[in-house]
Amino acid sequence: STPQVCVQGTYCKSATGSPQGTAPCPPGYFCGSGVSSPTPANPGYYVARSGSVIQVPCTPGFFAPTSATIRCLECPAGYTCAADGTVFPSPCPAGTYRSAIDGVSCIFCPTGTWSSRVGLTDESLCEPCPPGVVCSVAGMTNLSMSSPCPEGFVCGPRTNSANQFLIKCPAGYICGFGTTPGSQYSQLCDPGYGCPEGTSVNTKNLFKCASGYYCPAGSTSQEPAATQCPLGTTSNAGAQSESDCFRAGNTSICRISPYYSNASQAPEFDCMLKWTCWRTSPNDPAAQSLCITKGEIEANYDFSGNLLNPSLRNSPSQ
Secondary structure, eight states: OOOOOOOTTEEOOTTOOSTTOSEEOOTTEEOOTTOSSOEEOOTTEEOOSTTOSSOEEOOTTEEOOSSSOSSOEEOOTTEEOOSTTOSSOEEOOTTEEOOTTSOSSOEEOOTTEEOOOSOBOSGGGSEEOOTTEEOOSTTOOSGGGOEEOOTTBOOOTTOOTTTTTSSBOOTTBOBOTTOOTTTTTSSBOOTTBOOOTTOBTTTTTSSBOOTTBOOOTTOSOSSOGGGBOOTTEEOOTTOOSGGGOEEOTTOOOOOOTTSOOOTTSHHHHHHHHHHHHHHHSTTOHHHHHHHHHHHHHHOOOOOOOOOOOHHHHTSOOO
């Protein structure tokens, strides 16, 4: 009789007497029509059932490193199997990671982090960028891709473009490029100037101390209430210490320690009382007036620090 073609899904050895073949193709193999032996599935492919006529590529997320595979293996964490028919997983490159619950592709380390290692298995293994730099690019592989913290601001670890302007330089200090939480108090504001929050090297001389005030190093304002020139005195802009204050016109100057006058001297008492009340509430004239009134009524103020300089002890009140 005329030889018959062995049907698909089976194989027919020599002298097989039936077109149904010697046997169905076993799992891990496939059989086209007219074959004498099963064909093993190629690496990257699998055949799960017997009697199969084709091999099937592993889907993304799986791989098959050997032939005649009946089931593809799941891609391990730290590797990617993104293509159909993957034979061997590829380690996630530097700057990326992939956990067991993530998709088929490696994921960039987020901004504010970086990594030079390959095969990371979790986002937590991405290294935080150190203080003083800004890591604004996802998937950074080295710190040369970062930029210094901007002037006038303080950058802790994990700083990125979204949070680099959140922490201003503290008032009274100057912050240059690359300032960290540990270095933010390194440079005091220059004498004769006030430094509000966010002062940088380029803006450190922007706020010259106002007339009538003096600004020692570390001043937080150009009009610091705590260092206003004494009552009856003023100063030129940029004054650095109380010694820069001078008599304002012909006004009376109430002296301060160590230049206290004897409180028992009536002409001096009123002067010293006004001075004490002014120091208590320098920016509140109403409070000063009330303080003076009470002091005159009660006469309980203790101006104990008599004039210490003998040459000035008997000088007239200024």
